[in-house]
Every structure is written in structure tokens, then in C-alpha cells.
Amino acid sequence: MQHLDVQVVEQALTWVNQGEDVWLCTVLSTFGSSPRAPGCMMAALGNGRHIGSLSGGCIEEDFLARLTQGTLNHGIGVLRYGDDGIGGPKVSLPCGGALEVLVEHFPAEPSSQxxxxxxxxxxxxxxxxxxxVDLVGGDRTLHDDESGGARVVRHPDLSSVQIRVGPAARLIIAGVSPVSVICAEFARTLGFEVIVCDPREDAQAGFHCAGIDFRPVLPSLVIGSPGVCxxxxxxxxxxxxxxxxxxAMMEAVNTPAFYIGVMGSKRTSEARAQRLRRSGGLSALDIExxxxxxxxxxxxxxxxxxxLAVMADIVRVQRGLARHAL
Structure with a gap:
């Protein structure tokens, strides 16, 4: 999941708490080239105000027009875009792809909240x-995900859909350096929530990145805090x-983080591995x-x-790809 989806659901919840009806849109499937992956979300009000995205803009424009015109008053439905609008809106994607969008109406009531x-x-x-989500009856239920699998799964008879929801992508960067500044900017663009930690006063003075959570403390203290990783x-x-x-590495190996890495040459890395074993008490599995x-x-x-190399490797692991598969 992307950090943008956290913002979408936060805002949707705020609107419902304020007495507003909300329409939550979720990308169900994509065909060919498509700018957003299955599971991505957008939330909107009946007046067209919205947060999040489904595409590069063309789909949002059509959807919001339909919403403000009052043609999307049904509780739950699926819209298909692209493929010359076959079976749905007459909107073609510039990239030539197609996608399906689940549209859910959340009225301002306790069950939605x-x-x-x-x-x-x-x-x-x-x-x-x-x-x-029952596409026929409109029921919505939430269950623990104990098996894993594809983000979105449609029932064979198209009567229902199940959407896996898990932690939004987060990147914790230990220490400020020229590399970490650019890495933070890359990660934010890729949809990660970014936290940068450094207790050094000179490093704090040189860090200026909008939209990034900077914490002037030792990274190990943040990494080891409950619920952060x-x-x-x-x-x-x-x-x-x-x-x-x-x-930072000594704390990170005690967390469920999907990627842990540290910069340095091969020689530096070998020396660090020895230090972490000797002084940090890390096991061979920790080092791996x-x-x-x-x-x-x-x-x-x-x-x-x-x-670029750092973020590319993080995305590779996030997608479950082995190095030899690249």
C-alpha cells in the first residue's frame, strides 16, 4: 500500500465524522498500461472535493462529473474505463490501457465510521x-488476512470482491547525508511515508525536504519504538x-521490516559485519x-x-523479485 492511501482513508473518516457522505473508489484491476495499481484508492464528496487518484487525471474528471451530476447514488458498483468504454464510461486512457474501479457509498453513519x-x-x-465487498447485496465485511495473495480477487461469478489491506509503505532513513536527502525525495515520490532521523545539529541544519518527517534523535531510538517498524x-x-x-542496524534486525540496508563499500561492509557480530551480538541470520x-x-x-540504486532495490524486494530476475 502507498502512504497516499492512508491520507485518503484519514480524510474519508474525517468527512464521515463531520456528517458528510463519502464515495470511496478502489482500483480493482488494470489491463495494459495503467498509472495506478490494483488496491489504490480515492475518496470524494458529492460536491466534487476529493483526495487521492485513480489515474493521470482523465478518469477522475469523468468520475467527479458523474458524482456531482448525481448519477452515482447507488451504494456499490463497478465502473470500467478504457477499451473504448466497452460496458462502461466512454473514456479512453492515453496510455491505451483499461481499468476497473469499485465505487462505494459511505453514508454519514456509525457503520461507515x-x-x-x-x-x-x-x-x-x-x-x-x-x-x-458484496457487489450484489452491498454488504462490507473485514477479516484477518491469514493467507496472503493478490491485492484484489474477484469472485468467479463477479458477485463479490476481496481486497487485501495492509501496512502502507514506510521508509526510515538513519542519518542525514547527500544520499539520504535525495533518497527521501525519491521515496516520497514513490508513495512512501518517509521518516529521517539524525541527532547531529549540523545535519539538522542542512536537511530541507518538504513533506518528510524529520526527527532530531538517534535513529535507533525511533526504529526500536513500538509500532514504528x-x-x-x-x-x-x-x-x-x-x-x-x-x-540503527542493531535495532532494525529486531523488527519485521521487509528491507534493512546500510551504505558502504564491500570492505566497509565486511568490517561492519564483524563489528555487529562482536559488539552488537548479532547472529548470522541477523547479518543475512x-x-x-x-x-x-x-x-x-x-x-x-x-x-536511485537504494530505492530500486527496496522496490525490488517490496515486489518480491529476486536479483537474478531483473
Missing amino acids: EHLEVLLYSLCGQRSLVRR HSGTAVVALTHDPRIDDL RIHMPVGLALGSKTPAEIA
């Missing part, structure tokens, strides 16, 4: 869930300062979890190239 609260709880990393979290240390990087050196081997030299 409860559903959105649990959904937000899941997105914030506390619980992995499956939303089951969940299964959708990546942790990277990018300073070349062992006092920051090593402590750490990507040292961090990132894909792209021959990177500049801070921007290194940051």
Missing part, C-alpha cells in the same frame, strides 16, 4: 485485513558514521537480513545514482 476506522488501523501497520517498513542507514549506522552494501549494483558514483 467503524469500517473506515478499522481500515485506517490496518493501513497504519497494526493489522493485515481482507475487505470483502511494521512489515511494510524499509530501514536504511546512509551516513558512513558507525555511531549512527551500526546502532542486512543488505550490505545497500542497493542494486548499478555502478553508482554520485549521491543521486546511489539513492
Whole structure:
């Protein structure tokens, strides 16, 4: 999940609490080229005010026009865009693809509030869930996700859909450096919630990135705090300062983070592994979890190239791809 989806559900919940009816849209499936993946969300009010996105803009424009015209008053439905509008709106995507969108009406009532609260709880990393939506009767239920699998699954007779909801992507960057600044910007663009930690006053003065949570404390303190690192979290240390990087790694291996990495050459990484075993008490399995050196081997030299390699490797692991599959 993307951090944008957290913002979407937060705003939808706020609107419902304020007495507003909300329409929640979820991408169910894509065909060919499509700008948003299944599971991505957008929320809107009847007056056209909205948050989130479904495409590059053309779909949102059509949907909001229909909403403000009052043609989407049904409780639950599916709209198909692209493919010359076959079976749905006459909107063709510039990329030539197609997608299906689940549209749900959440009236301003306690049941809507409860559903959105649990959904937000899941997105914030506390619980992995499956939303089951009855496309015929309109019932919505939430269940613990115990099996995993595709983000969106349609029932063979198209009568229902189940949508897996889990922790939104989060990146914790230990330490400020030229690489970490660019890495933070890349990650924010990719939809990650980004937290940067560094207790050094000179580092704090040189960090200026809009939309990023900066915390002037040791990264290890943040990483080790309950609830901060969940299964959708990546942790990277990018300073070349062992006092920051090593402590961050020692805490990170005790979390369910899906990616842990630290910057440095192969020689530096070997020395760090020895320190972490000797001084940090890390086991061989702990060391194996750490990507040292961090990132894909792209021959990177500049801070921007290194940051690109770091984020590319994080996305690779997030997508479940082995290095040899690239």
C-alpha cells in the first residue's frame, strides 16, 4: 500500500465524522498500461472535493462529473474505463490501457465510521485485513488476512470482491547525508511515508525536504519504538558514521521490516559485519537480513545514482523479485 492511501482513508473518516457522505473508489484491476495499481484508492464528496487518484487525471474528471451530476447514488458498483468504454464510461486512457474501479457509498453513519476506522488501523501497520465487498447485496465485511495473495480477487461469478489491506509503505532513513536527502525525495515520490532521523545539529541544519518527517534523535531510538517498524517498513542507514549506522542496524534486525540496508563499500561492509557480530551480538541470520552494501549494483558514483540504486532495490524486494530476475 502507498502512504497516499492512508491520507485518503484519514480524510474519508474525517468527512464521515463531520456528517458528510463519502464515495470511496478502489482500483480493482488494470489491463495494459495503467498509472495506478490494483488496491489504490480515492475518496470524494458529492460536491466534487476529493483526495487521492485513480489515474493521470482523465478518469477522475469523468468520475467527479458523474458524482456531482448525481448519477452515482447507488451504494456499490463497478465502473470500467478504457477499451473504448466497452460496458462502461466512454473514456479512453492515453496510455491505451483499461481499468476497473469499485465505487462505494459511505453514508454519514456509525457503520461507515467503524469500517473506515478499522481500515485506517490496518493501513497504519497494526493489522493485515481482507475487505470483502458484496457487489450484489452491498454488504462490507473485514477479516484477518491469514493467507496472503493478490491485492484484489474477484469472485468467479463477479458477485463479490476481496481486497487485501495492509501496512502502507514506510521508509526510515538513519542519518542525514547527500544520499539520504535525495533518497527521501525519491521515496516520497514513490508513495512512501518517509521518516529521517539524525541527532547531529549540523545535519539538522542542512536537511530541507518538504513533506518528510524529520526527527532530531538517534535513529535507533525511533526504529526500536513500538509500532514504528511494521512489515511494510524499509530501514536504511546512509551516513558512513558507525555511531549512527551500526546502532540503527542493531535495532532494525529486531523488527519485521521487509528491507534493512546500510551504505558502504564491500570492505566497509565486511568490517561492519564483524563489528555487529562482536559488539552488537548479532547472529548470522541477523547479518543475512542486512543488505550490505545497500542497493542494486548499478555502478553508482554520485549521491543521486546511489539513492536511485537504494530505492530500486527496496522496490525490488517490496515486489518480491529476486536479483537474478531483473
